[in-house]
Amino acid sequence: MAAIDATLAAQNAVVAAESLGLGTVYIGALRNKPQEVAQILKLPPHVVAVFGLCVGYADPNVNVAIKPRLPQSVVLHRETYQLSEQDEGISLYNQVMKDFYESQQMNVPGDWAEHSSKRVASAESLSGRQQLRQILNNLGFELR
Ligand SMILES: Cc1cc2nc3c(=O)[nH]c(=O)nc-3n(C[C@H](O)[C@H](O)[C@H](O)COP(=O)(O)O)c2cc1C
Incomplete structure (x- = not known):
């Protein structure tokens, strides 16, 4: 349930960020190494990162689609x-x-x-x- 709640919250964060002209990228690859991620983020026991979310301004010089x-x-x-x-x-x-x-x-x-x-x-x-x-x-x- 917590994973679903975190996902729903992230999607709302993405919509809000994009409405302000920011770009976002979900990083599901965080789940490839959850233990290392927990160490880097200094997570307490019983906490796991479900995904990452990059937020920033897209480089206008990069050709994207x-x-x-x-x-x-x-x-x-x-x-x-x-x-x-x-x-x-x-x-x-x-x-x-x-x-x-x-x-x-x-x-x-x-x-x-x-x-x-x-x-x-x-x-x-x-x-x-x-x-x-x-x-x-x-x-x-x-x-x-
Ligand atoms: C659940 C999920 C996990 C994702 N994980 C990664 C990831 O690990 N690395 C990455 O570069 N992009 C990741 N993405 C971003 C996708 O590459 C991106 O959404 C897709 O290319 C579509 O981009 P667009 O919406 O800008 O066209 C993920 C997207 C979703 C929805």
Whole structure:
């Protein structure tokens, strides 16, 4: 529940910051090394950083673009989950993301769906997060 509350609060902070002309970047990568992060932040027992949030003014000289979002048919479902809408929307997004990666000169192998599923396909691909349960135990959370 606390993780959800922190996330909701952060999203409101992001909206407020952006309304003031600031830029923000969530840093989920903090969860790759929660124990080291807890040490750096001098967190007391039973406290863990859920994510980081960078706030600042974007460099106007850097050429940036808004990352395309999944089509609404993939992420918005009315009353019940509409599985039938998924394939077409994801194929479309694969193409959109291919163009986006090219425009950003990002070398991403495979299409977006393949690339994204590989990120969570095995323990080795979790960038250390497969140890999260043990690390939370170490930080004082007695998960069973
Ligand atoms: C939950 C979450 C975690 C994220 N973690 C990272 C991160 O670890 N490192 C990073 O550079 N960006 C991170 N981001 C930022 C994304 O890269 C960024 O939101 C995405 O590129 C879209 O950017 P845009 O909204 O400016 O187009 C994260 C975003 C979200 C929503």
